[in-house]
Amino acid sequence: MRVNRLQLANYRNLSPIVLEPGPRVNVIWGENAQGKTNLxxxxxxxxxxKSFRGSRDSELVAFxxxxxxxxxxxxxxxxxxQASLSIRSHRSASLNGIPLNSASQLAGRFCGIVFSPAHLTLVKGGPEERxxxxxxxxxxxxxxxxxxxxxxxRALAQxxxxxxxxxxxxxTSGTGELLDVWDQRLAQSGCRLIQARLRYISKLGPAAAEIYRGLSGGREELVLDYQSVLPEPVGEEMPASQIASLLYRAIRxxxxxxxxxxxxTIGPHREDMKVSIAGLSARMFGSQGQQRSAVLALKMAEATLLREVTGEQPVALLDDVMSELDQSRQDYILNHIGDWQVFVTCCDPDALRRLAGGREFHMKQGRLI
Ligand SMILES: Nc1ncnc2c1ncn2[C@@H]1O[C@H](COP(=O)(O)OP(=O)(O)OP(=O)(O)O)[C@@H](O)[C@H]1O
Ligand SMILES: [Mg+2]
Known part of the structure; x- marks a missing residue:
């Protein structure tokens, strides 16, 4: 997956802009409020x-x-x-000249992962984020x-x-029978969630650990553990029926x-994924840089798994990822992130001195100069 050219008109504060990025790392740098995140x-x-800033479509149109x-x-x-989008109160899209029913149909055609500082809640926030x-x-x-x-x-709500x-x-007469129907239904549907998450974490864990090793120069180990509500340990190979009976027991x-x-009070809606760095909970004891690195590793691992299944490496959009990272971690992002297209924004032009290859773009008042 690679962006060759992007042309924008009337988008946020960006003047009519044409971006022609390189195939690897592209750094977009500039002072605050110039339009880097907008790009x-x-x-x-x-x-x-939807916008990763949570904005409504109409807010994207230049004032x-x-x-x-x-x-x-x-x-x-x-x-x-070639894909095109036009945005008024909502978005409409076309792909290779053919109009799509909705912009969301672009999903799977062009793939990306995004890191923004708001995503730090993935490590710092509560279990629902994970x-x-x-x-x-x-x-x-x-x-x-x-x-x-x-x-x-649906079963949970009912x-x-x-x-x-x-x-x-x-x-309360008849309570047991009534509840029993829903206990069964919850266990039957819930076991599929547990099984999916177990399988996903078993792949995500090693991929994220490898990226984290690169970021930390091999000094720290990142480990992911699924924190299940089941009364016994479960593995990703366990059949769904066995997980269902364990879940049923827990619910009973x-x-x-x-x-x-x-x-x-119990079920997959109460589970968590523990992120540990050097044996300690990253949520409770991680430093700012460790938490940031952990989120980045999770996001990049997500992209790696996506490539394994779809054969396409998503582009990485890393907004303001560099702050709070030391030089060697910044160096990893700028120069060793692998053979995929990455867009990184930063304020500090000093970071560019560490950019060995790749391209840089200076954003100033909504223009690339
Ligand atoms: N719809 C819009 N029309 C015009 N300008 C807008 C619109 N939406 C946002 N802006 C402006 O775009 C400016 C730049 O925003 P952006 O978040 O891209 O800055 P940035 O370069 O990422 O800054 P920072 O380094 O602080 O993150 C903001 O100051 C904002 O006022
Ligand atoms: Mg920004």
Whole structure:
């Protein structure tokens, strides 16, 4: 996957811009508020995703204008392609001259991963951040997983409604039978989530560890562990039926607690992935640089796994990744990240002195100079 050319008009603060990046590392540098993140965001939109800043489509259009136009020439599936986006209150897209029903249909045609400082919550934040990452990453590999997630969430919502109703009603006769149906359903759908996450982490772990080793110059080891709610250890080879019966047991054991709480206290919606560096929890004890490096390693490992399945290496969009990293970690990002196309933004022009190959672009007041 490679961006050959990007042309933007009326996009955020960017003047009509043409970017012709190189095949490896591209550094976009400049002072604050010049448009560096805006440029990465524009590339990201071609993955079919929403803005990684959480902006609405209408906010992407340059102030005072009615429509943005973005055209990207890229290489994917061994051929040169062109995608275009036009943005008003919402986006419309076309690929190789053919209009798409929605911009999200670009997903899978152009692939990227993005790191922005907001993603530090992946290590620093609560378990839901890591579950969301795992589930979204696995969905990219196996789109059918979305259905399993929806089934589990539906069963969970219905069981929670029942628990809430039972808590407020005095007549508890028949409670067991009613709940039993939902316990079974939760275990049946939940086992697929546990199995998927176990499989994903078993691949993500070694890939992230290797990248982290590169970042830290081999001085620290990163380890990922799935923290399951099951009463016994499980492995990625375990059949779904066995995981389902363990999960059913865990849910049954928690029934009194669930009835008292009025919601489901145990299940895949309560699991976590522990990220350890040099044997310590990165969330609790990691330094700023370690946490940043860990998030970067997770994101890049996600891209590595995507390449294994799709055969295409996604482009990496690394926004403001360099700050808080020491020189050797910066050097790894700039010069040893491997043979894929990377876009890095930074404020400090000193970092460029360490750039051995690659290209640099100076962003000033929405212009590349
Ligand atoms: N729709 C828009 N139209 C015009 N300007 C906009 C629009 N949306 C955002 N901007 C402006 O774009 C400017 C540059 O934003 P951007 O986040 O890309 O800066 P940056 O170079 O990444 O800065 P930093 O180094 O601080 O991260 C902001 O000051 C913002 O006011
Ligand atoms: Mg920025």
């Amino acid at each position: 990465l965001e524009a590339i990201w939109l071609f993955t079919g995703g 005072g204008e009615t429509e943005s136009s973005l055209i990207m020439d890229f290489n994917a599936q061994d051929r040169d392609q 579950r969301r990452f795992l589930d979204a990453a696995y969905c990219q590999l196996r789109p059918g997983y979305l259905k399993s997630l929806a089934e589990y969430n 069981r929670n409604t029942l628990l809430k109703n039972l808590r407020s009603c005095r007549d 054991d928690a029934r009194d607690a669930d009835l008292a709480a009025g919601f489901t």
